[in-house]
Amino acid sequence: MISIDTNVLLRYLLADDAVQHAKVESLIKNKCPVLITDVVLAETVWTLTGKRYNLDKAAVCIVVRGLISDGAFIFENSQVIWSALCDYEKAKAVSGKELDFADSLIANKSHFVAEDIGSSLSAFYSFDKAVTQLKNAKNI
Structure with missing residues (x-):
């Protein structure tokens, strides 16, 4: 098991930097499971709903549901x-x-x-x- 920080999770979700996204995808494929701590998840949602990305509640719920259902990720609880x-x-x-x-x-x-x-x-x-x-x- 490995753990990742908020910026790594954001690069994975947003794919807004091709080089970093490829690194994260490779890491996740090769190091499963990946722990997403409560703090990382909260910071990720906070960033996604902030001024830069401005995701609404429905979009955030889709993202979080996707993480929960993806077998590569585990959570504190x-x-x-x-x-x-x-x-x-x-x-x-x-x-x-x-x-x-x-x-x-x-x-x-x-x-x-x-x-x-x-x-x-x-x-x-x-x-x-x-x-x-x-x-x-x-x-x-």
Whole structure:
């Protein structure tokens, strides 16, 4: 198993630099499985939805689903990623603000970690109003 950083994953997904894309494709083919950490996935989505690439939620969901279904990649916890993606996909804008994928991932991972240590998450606090659509999420 290997792990890659955000820039390597972006070159793979975007193929915007032919030389780097070829290197990444070769690496992935020869070094499977490839770990995509939560931080790398969150940074990747943040970059893809930013001003330069400006992908919308539907496009981001296609990208993340593609990574999940591609046997070359593994995640810290696929169930958490899937839950975060589903919550992100179904969330509506609140006061004109969309839910960020990173917030969905943080909330879902928080529930998983709490359960993993034998506890339960009573609340997830954020200043972001869109987060209140998530399980046990509250505004501070």
